[in-house]
Amino acid sequence: MTIPRELLSDYRVWIGIAVGVVFLATKLLNQGTPKEKSFSCTKCRKREDHSQRTIQAWWDGKHRFFCSACHQTWIRTKSSTAPSRGSSGCLSLLIVGLVGFGGVTYVALNLHKIEEPNNKGCSDSGDFVYALS
DSSP states (O other), X not given: OOOOHHHXXXXXXHHHHHHHHHHHHHHHOOOOOOSSSEEEOTTTOOEEEOOHHXXXXXXXXXXXXXXXXXXXXXXXXXXXXXXXXXXXXXXHHHHHHXXXXXXXXXXXXXXXXXXXXXXXXXXXXXXXXEEEO
């Protein structure tokens, strides 16, 4: 059974788009919360309930949390000693996503069937062989 090349190309492009959308959706819509309702401040050991700030830090992979008072102290000392970068990393994520999507699209559009097996007593599995042109 032979599948037209145009259909294969469109199929791979749509697979690439679907993978990209799923990746971005899981990154942007992460709705999980920490198992514990509260945490112990890393600096002063005070117990405090998780806030939106600490949940966001948990989403970002952080495991050391600070209470509101220690966090405010850290912000005051940080702003007076070092200039703020003012970057959230969204541009980097966008660039990585576009490069990845471009790579998947390039491969999908340039993958061609170069050999079709003959099924007359052939011992192979009947799979098609693909190569980049």
